[in-house]
Amino acid sequence: MNSFLLRQVARGVLPVAVLFAVYLLLRGHDAPGGGFVAGLVTSAAVILHALANVAPHKRRRRPRVLRSVWIGLLVAAGTGLVAVAAGKPFLTHSHFDIGSGHGALHLSTTLLFDVGVFLVVVGSTITALAAFAEEEPR
Amino acid sequence: MIALAAILAGILVACGLYLMLSRNLQRMVIGFLLLSNGVNLLVLTAAGLPARAAPPLLGEGASGSPFADPLAQAFILTAIVIGLGMAAFLVALSTRLHEASGRDDVEGDDET
Amino acid sequence: MMAALLVLIPVALPLVTAALLLTLTGRARLQQAASLVSGGVLLANAMLLCARTASGAILVLPLGNWSPRVGIVWVADALxxxxxxxxxxxxxxxxxxxxxxxxxRERRYYYPLHQFLLVGVGGSLLTGDLFNLFVFFEIMLLASFALIALGGRARQICMGVPYVIVNLVGSALFLVAVGAMYGVAGTVNMAELAVRAESAGLPDVFWGAAALLLTVFMVKTALFPVFAWLPDSYPEASVTVNGLFAGLLTKVGVYTLFRTVPLFAGAAPGVLQPALVAVAATTMLVGVLGALGRSTIRGVLSFHIVSQVGYMIFGLALFTPLALAAGLFHTIHNMLAKTALIFAGGIAERIGGSGKLYAVRGLARTQPWLAAGFFVAAMSLAGMPPLSGFWGKWFLVTGGLAAGAPVATGISLLVGLFTLASMLKIWNAVFWGEPEGQRYPSRGRYRGMLGATLALAAMTVATGLLAAPIFSRLERVATQLLDVTPYVTAVRAAESHDARAEAP
Structure with a gap:
């Protein structure tokens, strides 16, 4: 798709979407959001960018994002297994507070789990959509 | 509200099933999407739709006001993700069939 | 800690293995080696689990330390x-x-998909609540969909579509049933549901949902009115996939029926038992008659899966410990014998270049070991002593007569004769006679395939010879299944065990 408007929009959307995805990822544990949505937002922006800027004949080579699927799977499974090593049931999460009082930063291992989910979603969605995008229109 | 949601779920499921019975793979994909949305709506309705309920986000100062059932929402969220995967697979299947045979419908076949 | 790990491994290990195998895409030999290592660990883990649960102990793992009433719980009992x-x-x-x-083409993605299938199967066997059963069923289905279409041939896809569509609709109904049950009973945990069902006072919607659930499991198990997705799609998949499905998929359906039906049976309406007996008997008969009409090796064998599933459910339907144990014994026997048969048929198909009956003949002369493997597994399936199939049928017949179901028992004996007939049909067409049509007869090329087939055939012999100890263990399993109380207490006890029941 060689359209000036689409290219400009895609260029503007990509950084905003990625920033928004990071926001969603970080607030995920206590408010609506999380790795899954963040992954979808990111991959949608990436696909839009690819559609606008990469010529169809260059899309033949599949993007090598499949590896993000297995890295993500291992990260997510790993956070669950850490709990097992600590003698707690699988997927038990721990919480920490860095600092104290009003400005304390609340962190938990669910964030790591969400990062794993994020990687799986980005990897699988982009792989799947790219597989369809490389199709020549008949 | 519940009656309305139930009727809507019924319509979605009926349309979805009708489309899924078609031989055309693209119709099947659309049918599947309708069906899974209908079913998700049904699960949400079955778990109860209290009037003016708040979303199940209970912060520090949670009050006694009615809120929607979070477990049912978790079910649906999971089901939506699974539906996404299935839909992607169906689309891939129809693309593959089109590549392999140039058609996108499943031809009737008798005994092998 | 140790117990938790034992329950965790059957699901977590295949998942991690699948992730690792994805790193090795394109290197099939390494993938196979890694899968075998992981498979060995799974086997050892299952043995340990069998030893731990032999005395009737039930291991419960509440994931993420949530209460079993609202959270995810995995339960490993003897079954x-x-x-x-x-x-x-x-x-x-x-x-x-x-x-x-x-x-x-198939080799590239087979091994990771195999592991994903194992994740689904392991999860379905271990999960303690209906919603997670749905989730793991979906994982299993998605992996199986991909496996069936792995070859990517147009015909394969066309024949696979009914399988996909029927199972998708089945899953949608599954979710409807789970949602309705949750709406009425307020929980989807099986142990809690069993308690609610006992205590009466549930509206009719609950039993409607339970009936819907039963129907869905019948679809997944390929029982009589809803089996048609199986016989056309299975033979179109590649031999390996066909064998794997025959050994695992419908058997997971059988397992879920064995798991859920006794939980609700105590309070269920009285029509349940005669209906199940009728369904089982019809399934046996229809499956075996359909198999007689097929004209390819794997076509006959795949249609037979339907018939054999009927036997297993017949055992369940009788509701006595003896019959239940017989049904379980038949399930185990069938997992081994049927996979062996399909593997043997696959080698014959490879040698002849076609799966049609009579395309290749006289294999008994040129490939004696293959013929022996097929013969043993076929005779076992037909119920010849002293092989495992004989004992499965023997226990079922004695159980059936003791439970007062002479008609269905008679049908099961009649179906045994038909089974023998269709096994002989394959034997006569493919193994007997003068060698003919053997286009690719090189023996060395099939060594690994032959080894796996013979190993499975040997296991059916071993199961037959060790029938007495195995059966006595299964009888204990069946008793534990019929008496729901220990299961319920074990799951409920997991709650008081951990102080933190609710998440922050």
Missing amino acids: AATMLFFVALVSYTTLLYAAGSLRE
Whole structure:
């Protein structure tokens, strides 16, 4: 798709979407959001960018994002297994507070789990959509 | 509200099933999407739709006001993700069939 | 800690293995080796689990430390452990068979998908609540969809579509049933549901949802009115996939029926038992008659799966410990014998270049070991002593007569004769006679495939010879299944065990 408007929009959307995805990822544990949505937002922006800027004949080579699927799977499974090593049931999460009082930063291992989910979603969605995008229109 | 949601779920499921019975793979994909949305709506309705309920986000100062059932929402969220995967697979299947045979419908076949 | 790990491994290990195998895409030999290592661990884990649960102990793992009432809980009792062991066994031999049997295109993605299938199967066997059963069923289905279409041939896809569509609709109904049950009973945990069902006072919607659930499990198990998705799609998949499905998929359906029906049976309406007996008897008959009409090796064998599932459910339907144990014994026997038969048929198909009956003849002369493996497994399926199939049928017949179901028992004996007839049909067409049509007869090429087939055939012999100890164990399993109380207490006890029931 060689359209000036689409290219400009895609260029503007990509950084905003990625920033928004990071926001969603970080607030995920206590408010609506999380790795899954963040992954979808990111991959949608990436696909839009690819559609606008990469010529169809260059899309033949599949993007090598499949590896993000297995890295993500291992990260997510790993956070669950850490709990097992600590003698707690699988997927038990721990919480920490860095600092104290009003400005304390609340962190938990669910964030790591969400990062794993994020990687799986980005990897699988982009792989799947790219597989369809490389199709020549008949 | 519940009656309305139930009727809507019924319509979605009926349309979805009708489309899924078609031989055309693209119709099947659309049918599947309708069906899974209908079913998700049904699960949400079955778990109860209290009037003016708040979303199940209970912060520090949670009050006694009615809120929607979070477990049912978790079910649906999971089901939506699974539906996404299935839909992607169906689309891939129809693309593959089109590549392999140039058609996108499943031809009737008798005994092998 | 140790117990938690034992329950965790059957699901977590295949998942991690699948992730690792994805790193090795394109290197099939390494993938197979890694799968075999992981499969070995699974096998050892299942044995340990069997040993731990033999005395009737039930291991419960509440994931994320949530209360079993709202959270995810995995439960391993003697039944789940026994099934896990035979699943691991079939999976391991399939991996051995796969190396020689898969074609270039299939080899690329087979091994990770195999692991994802194991995640689904392991989760379905272990989960303690209906919603997670749905989730793991979906994982299993998605992996199986991909496996069936692995070759990417147009015909394969066309024949696979009914399988996909029927199972998708089945899953949608599953979710409807789970949602309705949750709406009425306020929980989807099986132990809690059993308690609610006992206490009466549930509206009719609950039993409607339970009936819907039963129907869905019948679809997944391929029982009589809803089996039509199976016989056309299975033979179109590649041999390895066909064998794996025959050994695992419908058997997971059988397992869920064995798991859920006794939980609700105590309070269920009285029509349940006669209906199940009728369904089982019809399934046996229809399956075997359909198989007689097929004209390819794997076509006959795949249609037979339907008939054999009927036997297993017949055992369940009688509701006595003896019959239930017989049904379980038949399930185990069938997982081994059926996979062996399909593997043997696959080699014959490879040698003849076609799966049609009479395309290749006289294999008994040129491939004596293959013929021996097929013969043993076929006779076992037909119920010849002293093989495992004989004992499965013997226990079922004695159980059936003791439970007062002479008609269905008679049908099961009649179906045994038909089974023998269709096994002889394959034997006469493919193995008997003068060698003919053997286009690719090189023996060395099939060594790995033959080894896996013979190993499975040997296991059916072993199961037959060890029938007495195995059956006495299964009788204990059946008693535990019928008396729901220990299961319920074990799951409920998991709550008081951990102080933190609710998340912050």
